[in-house]
Amino acid sequence: MAGLFGSDLPAASGLQAVRDPYTGEQVYVVPRLQPDWAVLHAQEADAAGNARIYGSVFWDRVMSRAARGVIVTAERIVPTEELARRPELTVVPSLLVRAVVEAPRGAAPCSCAPDYDIDRAGVEAYLRACGDPAALAAYLAAEDRTLREAVPAVGAEHAGAAGRAVAGGAE
Amino acid sequence: MAVAMARLLRDGEVVFQGVNSVLPMVAINLARRLHAPGLVYLNVSGGVDPAPRFLPESSTDPELARGSASLFNNEDFYDICVRGGIDTAFLGAVQIDAEGRTNNSVIGDHARPRVRLPGGGGAAMIMPTARRVILWRTQHTPRVFVERLDFVTAAGNVDRVVTPLCVLQRRAGRLVVEALFPTTAPEAVVANTGFPLAVPPDCPRLPEPTARELALLDEIDPRGVRRLELRG
Numbered sequence: 001m002a003g004l005f006g007s008d009l010p011a012a013s014g015l016q017a018v019r020d021p022y023t024g025e026q027v028y029v030v031p032r033l034q035p036d037w038a039v040l041h042a043q044e045a046d047a048a049g050n051a052r053i054y055g056s057v058f059w060d061r062v063m064s065r066a067a068r069g070v071i072v073t074a075e076r077i078v079p080t081e082e083l084a085r086r087p088e089l090t091v092v093p094s095l096l097v098r099a100v101v102e103a104p105r106g107a108a109p110c111s112c113a114p115d116y117d118i119d120r121a122g123v124e125a126y127l128r129a130c131g132d133p134a135a136l137a138a139y140l141a142a143e144d145r146t147l148r149e150a151v152p153a154v155g156a157e158h159a160g161a162a163g164r165a166v167a168g169g170a171e
Numbered sequence: 172m173a174v175a176m177a178r179l180l181r182d183g184e185v186v187f188q189g190v191n192s193v194l195p196m197v198a199i200n201l202a203r204r205l206h207a208p209g210l211v212y213l214n215v216s217g218g219v220d221p222a223p224r225f226l227p228e229s230s231t232d233p234e235l236a237r238g239s240a241s242l243f244n245n246e247d248f249y250d251i252c253v254r255g256g257i258d259t260a261f262l263g264a265v266q267i268d269a270e271g272r273t274n275n276s277v278i279g280d281h282a283r284p285r286v287r288l289p290g291g292g293g294a295a296m297i298m299p300t301a302r303r304v305i306l307w308r309t310q311h312t313p314r315v316f317v318e319r320l321d322f323v324t325a326a327g328n329v330d331r332v333v334t335p336l337c338v339l340q341r342r343a344g345r346l347v348v349e350a351l352f353p354t355t356a357p358e359a360v361v362a363n364t365g366f367p368l369a370v371p372p373d374c375p376r377l378p379e380p381t382a383r384e385l386a387l388l389d390e391i392d393p394r395g396v397r398r399l400e401l402r403g
Contacts, residue, residue, distance in 0.1 A: 001253070001296065002253035002254075002296065002299075002300055003253060003295055003296030003297070003298070003299045003300045003327075004295050004296060004299070005299055005326075006272070006299060006323065006325070006326030006327060007291075007295040007323055007324060007325055007326060008276075008281070008322050008323040008324070009276070009291070009295050009324065012276075012281045012282075012322070055217070055233055055236060055242070056216050056217030056218075056233065056236050056242050056244065057217075057242075057244055058215075058217070058244070058245060059245055059246075061244065061246075062245075062246055111232075111233070113233035114233070118229070
């Protein structure tokens, strides 16, 4: 990768410079990153895990390719035929996905454009809860109740993804 | 500060604004409405010359991609930056030294830091590869402008540093005072800088913001997000 010269980061991270065999220049090379899981939130996904992302994808595409497995959470589960109408919006194909979760307002209290904006009071409540394990447990329990009310079938398996989702596990 | 940063931008250049960069976001959008209508504005939200209805509190907000003719992803930005396609990038810094190098990594020893900072956010790649870099910092104190960085996160093509007191320019590898804000006392700059920094007796003053600049600031930033970073 280009850059990094003059920075203390390569020494601190153990990065090595090598000679580029084509130009002769010194360049730093970085070892690949391979997380076990990438957890991505999408506006829409189908039951197989194909995930449609509207708007900017930030690092979602890269993370989905880097990880051994992807867990998709989605505002809505839609039919595959719907995704097939605009395949260019399906950033993550199901072959990379090990589990899909229907999670309306799943990005809250952060934003999920264009569906909802950031909830500042919600972020502050979360940060307050993080300071204390009991408060955090209560916060998460309340979030869980909200999700279960929003999705009556939560916990049930969607046909298509369930086998891989449940049986997958970390490699 | 937003006006001073806007005035540093040139018409036609390709300018990038990243995360946690509210003042650069305001400055770039102001420059587009003033002297730099042909500036190409890229941001971390994927926007390419977007038309936000208002400037948001977060410089990563999807509003910054609204009206964009294309979406330019983060990996696309790094690719174009390292091959020399970015004329000006804005970067923040926790510590800045006399050469314009920055620390965003740690206070104390890297292996056992007293304070772990947010990290460079790509600065180590952007700073040497963007054609020029403008740093900004809303505190001008000896803790920010230090003789010796605790850690060098990034070094490279720093051109200017904008603070609430002045604009510094890097000449022959060292920061010098280019101009003072209208109300800045020269001795305040010297006293609040941790490395030796002379203010010449004939040091220029930045012109006051014009009525047009102030009116446009209110128009593009009706929520006043430009003041967020300056709150104590």
